[in-house]
Amino acid sequence: MEYQINQLREYSSLFSRNEALSWLKMDFTSINYKIERYDKKWLKHQNTTYLDYLKHIYSILADHYQNEYIFKNEFLNTWLIKELGETNSQIFSEFRVGNSIADLAMFNGCSKIFEIKTEFDSDSRLTLQLQNYEKAFNQIFIIIPKSKLSLYEKQEVSIGIIIYDPKNNNSFSLHRNANANFEIEPSTIMSILHTNEYKSIVKNHFGYLPQMTSFNQYKICSELIHEIPLIELNRLFINTMKKRSSSKALSLRYYKEFNQLFLALKMNRNSKDKMIESLKTTIQI
Numbered sequence: 001m002e003y004q005i006n007q008l009r010e011y012s013s014l015f016s017r018n019e020a021l022s023w024l025k026m027d028f029t030s031i032n033y034k035i036e037r038y039d040k041k042w043l044k045h046q047n048t049t050y051l052d053y054l055k056h057i058y059s060i061l062a063d064h065y066q067n068e069y070i071f072k073n074e075f076l077n078t079w080l081i082k083e084l085g086e087t088n089s090q091i092f093s094e095f096r097v098g099n100s101i102a103d104l105a106m107f108n109g110c111s112k113i114f115e116i117k118t119e120f121d122s123d124s125r126l127t128l129q130l131q132n133y134e135k136a137f138n139q140i141f142i143i144i145p146k147s148k149l150s151l152y153e154k155q156e157v158s159i160g161i162i163i164y165d166p167k168n169n170n171s172f173s174l175h176r177n178a179n180a181n182f183e184i185e186p187s188t189i190m191s192i193l194h195t196n197e198y199k200s201i202v203k204n205h206f207g208y209l210p211q212m213t214s215f216n217q218y219k220i221c222s223e224l225i226h227e228i229p230l231i232e233l234n235r236l237f238i239n240t241m242k243k244r245s246s247s248k249a250l251s252l253r254y255y256k257e258f259n260q261l262f263l264a265l266k267m268n269r270n271s272k273d274k275m276i277e278s279l280k281t282t283i284q285i
Contacts, residue, residue: 007038008065011057015069020261023050023278024271035285043283051279058257066145066166071116072103073260074170075143075162080106081250081259090242091250093263098132098188100125103143107241110138110180111234114162117144123151130159135188138234139178149175182234186226189237190218197244201225201236 011034013019019030028050035043035053042056061070072093080091088108095105095113104114113133117123126142133140141160144152152161153176160178165171190198198221203209205228212220225233249262249272262272 003060003064005065008061010034010037011061012065012067012069014054014057015061015073015258015261017261017264020258020265020275024275026278026281028281028283032283032285035283040285043285048283049280050283051276053283054279055257062170063166066118066164066170067120068103068116068118069260070170071118071143071164073257074164075104075114075116075172076250076259076263077252077256078170079162079172080104081252088242090244090246091263092241092244092246093260097136097192100129100132102129102133105137107238109238111136111238111241112139112141112178113137114141114143117142117148117152119145119147126152126155130155132188134158134181135185136192136237137184138180138182140181141178143172182231184230184234184237186228186230186233187222189233190222190225193237193240194244197240198222198225201228201233201240204236205232 014031014034022028022030031050031053034057039053042053061067062074076091090107092105093103095102097113102113103116106112106114115126115129115133117126130140139160140158141162142152142155143162143164146163146165146167149161149163155161157176158179158181161175163173163175165173193201195217199209199217202221202224206224210220210224228236246263246266249267249269250259255272255276258275261267265271267275
């Protein structure tokens with residue numbers, strides 16, 4: 001079946017944070033609008049739920065419109081979640097580093113950051129993004145459509161490249177591995193850490209916290225963190241980030257269409273179950 005680009009864009013808007021928060025409140029206004037406009041004939045029986053509909057829309061987007069949500073969610077499902085299950089790892093969505101926000105970040109034995117560039121994205125900001133990421137992360141990967149390989153292959157050879165191929169079951173493959181970098185920048189690490197986190201790193205390394213107030217604690221801890229050898233600071237940073245709260249709701253068995261939403265909203269199992277139960281409401285148009 002052929003779909004108009006505007007229709008696909010409207011479908012893709014359903015998989016957003018604001019939409020998910022609406023579902024938790026039993027507000028299905030936006031979904032109802034899409035059904036009324038495009039899919040009234042799709043409602044074949046009275047027991048169809050909003051969950052059924054969203055799964056249907058996800059499959060359409062995966063086949064016809066590989067936007068950022070599909071990219072991120074498919075990569076989570078086919079790559080990162082497996083690694084998460086096998087190691088003591090932590091995954092974050094939309095991770096801020098300096099003036100840039102990376103699509104995904106993972107901390108396990110080392111720190112890895114993933115920047116997604118879809119068919120619809122420009123590479124105009126990529127150089128600055130990569131410069132920011134290398135100040136804090138050991139490995140940097142860009143995830144690109146197979147059709148864009150010749151454009152992004154020109155990046156520094158230290159940058160890893162993962163190819164997304166929608167024509168091959170939406171598969172991902174490693175085209176070029178990322179070189180390991182441990183020359184992290186303490187000031188960038190400080191900008192990422194929360195107050196309790198940088199204080200914990202100082203105490204962990206030096207064995208004590210010096211006297212400080214809420215007014216000077218950042219300055220004092222920053223000066224001390226700059227004294228920590230970079231290899232040791234890298235280790236402490238990774239261990240600290242692995243303790244930070246993230247989603248506990250990711251699963252490859254159930255409702256994997258929504259994993260990126262679970263991650264972005266830092267959902268636990270209770271909030272995930274609440275959202276799914278609300279989506280099991282029968283559609284009433």
